Amino acid sequence: MNKDAEAINQFLAWLQEPDPAVTRPSGKNSSPVSDLEESGAVDLQVHTIDPLDSEVEALQSLPFESSAVFIEDTSSLELGELPAVQDRFHALIKRRLRAEIEQNPPLFPWETSLWDYETEQSAVADSLSAPLWTTQLQALNLPVPVPQAVLLQIFAECRNVIQSSLREGAKLVRIVESLFPDQSQALNEMAGLVLTASPSRSGATIPASALPESYEVANPTQQMLFSLLAARQMLDAMTLEVSLDCPQAERQWLTAAGTLSLVAEYEPASASLSVKGQLPCAGQLSLRGTTQQALAVCAEAGALKVELGNVHPDQTCALEVELDAADQSALVFTVRLTEEV
Structure with missing residues (x-):
């Protein structure tokens, strides 16, 4: 010194x-x-x-x-x-x-080495924003694989129109029209063909020899058809339809947390509509009618049941499913009661 x-x-x-x-x-x-x-x-x-x-x-x-x-x-x-x-x-x-x-950046008293907190927060945010409901999209029965980005856009539009009062053909056109702007007439004609095909055979409506190698190389007409088929299958999976002759309907939806199982049942004698759900994790079911609503919550994976009374034919109820596995909005199903199927 x-x-x-x-x-x-x-x-x-x-x-x-x-x-x-x-x-x-x-x-x-x-x-x-x-x-x-x-x-x-x-x-x-x-x-x-x-x-x-x-x-x-x-x-x-x-x-x-x-x-x-x-x-x-x-x-x-x-x-x-x-x-x-x-x-x-x-x-x-x-x-x-x-x-x-x-x-040599200084450390906090609780640190033994440097931590990249920004990266850690990004990882947490990514895990929370992981797709919860889109696992089901991989199970669609389509003639050719459709890009994930296209399926996600179709799924988002399905969630927007599932509760609307539009007819089925109009719903299909509304769902895919953003993919094919200025093609309303062609989409309406194609939607009519898709509705006449059996949903379970929608993947086999086109001969294999006429199929393109992929969605990307398909011509615009083929892409319209594949998109409409995907939209119809999504709407069908989000709809439980019961009637006096067929009072029970079942649906399964694959999620990132596991399989969600739903069973809707109508009791004509009591005019009651119930939905039983098997949730893969903690969550809740909400069944909403015109003037009433029922809610059930579970703190872990298990069965739930919601029920509404005074439900009559030609009435539609909204079924909302929320899962606590991720911070995402509820998935809404439609429960429709008709005179006959």
Whole structure:
């Protein structure tokens, strides 16, 4: 420490000494111009060099402990009329401290090593936003595989129109029209063909020899057909239809948490409509009619039942299923009671 202080004192004393290179000659006949000419080439940058610049490299080469000692020593120096030197040294010290902190960031008391908290938060956010309801889309029976992005768009539109009062053909057109703008007439004609096909055989309505290799290479008409078939299968999976002749309907929906099973049943004698659900995890069922609503909640995987009374034919109820496996909106099913199937 004494050695460092002595070196700094010598340096400050040197700064106060007159520069012999700029001292006026004592001879009467001496000329500064002639002296410069006789001395040959002159280094014009001598007076522009800041002596403290050399201290930057010396200071950066010191370990962090030496820098701390240096801070303590400079506080006891008598700098006299040299405030600029003091400010410069303070700037060098701050630069050194900043470099040390950037190279060796400090840790919180509970940390033993550096943590990338932003990455960790992103991973948590990704896990929460993982698709909960879209697992079912992989089970669709389609002639050719349809890209996931297309299926997701169709599924989103299905959720928008599932509770609407549109006829089935109009629903199908509404679902896929964003994929085929300005093609309303062709979509309406194609939707009529799709509705006449049996849902269980929708994947076999086209001969294998006429199928394209993939959805991407299919022509626009084929893409319309594949999209409408996917939309119809999604709507069918989201609809439970019961009647006086067929009072029970079942549906299963594959989720990221497991299989969701639903059974809707109508009792003509009591005019009651009930839905039993087997949930793969904690969640709730909500059955909503025109003027009434029933709700059931479970804290873990298990069976739930909701029931409404005074339900008559040609009435439609909304069944909402919420699962606690992820922070996502409920999946809405339609329970439709008709005179006959």
